[in-house]
Amino acid sequence: MRKLSGIFLVGLCVGAIGAVAVTIGHGAVQAPRASAATEVLTTMSESATPSPEATPTPSPTTTPKETPKAEPPSTVDAAELDRMLAGGHVSAIVFDRQRGAATVSLHADRGYTSASLVKLLIALTVLNRGGPTADVQRMLSRSDDDLASRFWSAYGGPAIVTGWAKKIGLTGTQAPADPGRWGDTRITAKDVVKIYQYVLAHGPAAIMTALRAATEQGSDGFRQYFGIPDAAGGRPWAVKQGWSCCGPTRMLHTSGLVGDDDRYIVVVLSEHPASVSYATASKRVTAVVSALLA
Incomplete structure (x- = not known):
């Protein structure tokens, strides 16, 4: 001064x-x-x-x-978010599209198995190549694995991931080691934010329409309103969720848009010990999102 x-x-x-x-x-x-x-x-x-x-x-x-007063810096305590997932890992980003900056960024470059979040890249590929819009929307809104597998095989498999990683600049995204297992694609929270930015700016409108119409139950019966939908508190939202099983850990991811005019891109990626039930893991992810949106 x-x-x-x-x-x-x-x-x-x-x-x-x-x-x-x-x-x-x-x-x-x-x-x-x-x-x-x-x-x-x-x-x-x-x-x-x-x-x-x-x-x-x-x-x-x-x-x-x-x-005019600038918005206050985030008061989210990173250590507290880590404690919410005892024995596991969490990464979180809240990106304010009006400010053009992240208000929260925690372990943004940590890698996770994508589970169904890779369906965003599958959807971009299929729609850009004139594929069936209704089926793509069903794959997204109900997180339909059968449709994802069909599109994965028909539209290039791992090349879907590598192609979009190069086009969008996804530095932490990698195709699965087993080319047939699309859900084993590796992602980071930072890259998921980039995918949403691309979808909003350049993607077919059908993708956002499907994310706004996400059903409470996925095609496999899993309740997919954990995280953003349960924590939004009446705010408008659009989501793509992800969950995976059958390994030493469980993945549970919530991602999407929150607020009027899709103001905030919110991404929470989480990994839990197999000893933690999906019900408990879902509550923990919702608690994290509630802390981010408080």
């Missing part, structure tokens, strides 16, 4: 009798900052020969316009 101060002495001589000194002071004026109050600058004037009958006039006060 830089201060400007000065003392100005004006001497007025009347004959040889004496002098009247007038001193004017300026308070410190701070450049606008969200975390600091702006001081009031006051100027005062005084007549050299006031009339006895004159009524003192209050000094004019100039109040500067209020500086």
Whole structure:
């Protein structure tokens, strides 16, 4: 901060009798900052020969316009989010599209098995190549694995992942080691945000329509309203969820848009010990999203 101060002495001589000194002071004026109050600058004037009958006039006060306050930084405690998934791992990003910046970013580059989140890339491929829109929307809204497997085989398999990774700049996304297991694609929270940014800017409108129509039960009967839908609290949302089984750990991911005009991209990727039930894991992911959106 830089201060400007000065003392100005004006001497007025009347004959040889004496002098009247007038001193004017300026308070410190701070450049606008969200975390600091702006001081009031006051100027005062005084007549050299006031009339006895004159009524003192209050000094004019100039109040500067209020500086718009920046949004406060996130108060989300990263350590607390980690504690919510005891024995597991969590990554989270909240990206404010109006500000063009992330308000929360936790372990954004940590890799996870994608489970059904890779269906976003499958959908982009199929629709861009003129595939069946209704089936793609069903694959997304109901997280239909059979349709995903069919499209994966028909539209290039691992090349779907590598092609989009190159096009969008997905630095942490990798095709599965077993080319037939699309759900084993590796992803990061940062890359999932990039996918949503691309879908919103360039993707077929059918994708967002499907995400807004996500059903409570997936095609396999799994309840997919954990995370964003359960934590949105009446805010508009659109989601693509992911879950996987049959390994030493369970993956449970929630991703999508929250708020009016799709303001926030929210991504929470999580990995849980196999000893943690899906019901418990779902509640934990919802608690994380609730903390992010508080």
